[in-house]
Amino acid sequence: MTTLTLVRGDITRQRADAIVNAANSSLLGGGGVDGAIHRRGGPAILQECRKLRASHYGRGLPTGQAVATTAGALEARWVIHTVGPVYRVATADPSLLASCYRACLRVADELGARTVAFPAISTGAYGWPMDDAARIAVQEVRATVTAVEEVRFVLFDDAAYTAFAERIG
Template identity: 65%
Template sequence: METRLLQADITTVRVDAIVNAANSSLLGGGGVDGAIHRRGGPAILDACRDLRASRYGRGLPTGQAVATTAGNLPARWVVHTVGPVWSADEDRSGLLRDCYSHSLRVADELGATSIAFPLISSGVYRWPIEDAVRQALTVLGAARPTHVAEAQLVLFDAGTLAVAERVRDGG
């Protein structure tokens, strides 16, 4: 699987599946989650409400992933995953890596050939950018899905892209 770094607004990227850094309620929020719900329209929220009513009454657990329609987004599906909140006292990096691996598994099961990830947990969940990139690239570099041929790590600004390129290049 090819992995690319890209500076863009994830809601505009044309791929089969866009990953949403969701909160556990699945009902929208701020940051990437809010942007995906706003741009994708009510179909995503309706699908998330259905998931809450059927399988995830208590919300989506951290590290897990589930798919819905992409509504008005330029994708077929949104894969929702809940990242961990960074902690200086507890190593939660396994949960962060689970977000990427479980999202890839869900996309692969859907038959997606391309997927776009935000930098999960690096916003309001305060995961340090350099380590968040390292965790993402570790999973994406080792993944061997059967359908997904391309993964994009979509970074919102030039500074984050520069950090990601430095981490990718071993610096």
């Protein structure tokens, strides 16, 4: 059974087998969590992302999918990159956000990762409402069969921490 834990803090400072990056489809860095992971992890992450773009993801990583690279200088073995959906009320598709969590856990299992640190995917610049994102994240992680022993939700501020704490109980 997977243990769910909450941490208020900076995901780039987590010691885990894998850290999840809320990436953009280019895989080449960006703002928020994506930019922070690329900055702290160093050039090795970007180098592997460029190789992925050149070989398998020429048009970018599709929303809801996940792929792994080295973690570079981070205190993890891998970074699992996933592209969350952009929230627009008329077209918001919660199944795509749910898919991010399932895909990351599948990649973690393929890697042999036992601890995975997740941010609140799609809640920053992509605008997904925090309460709904927390509900989807916790529900999907609990429903997914995985060998991952600990899923750690690393939440940047008190509002995110509270939203996830209410879902975990």
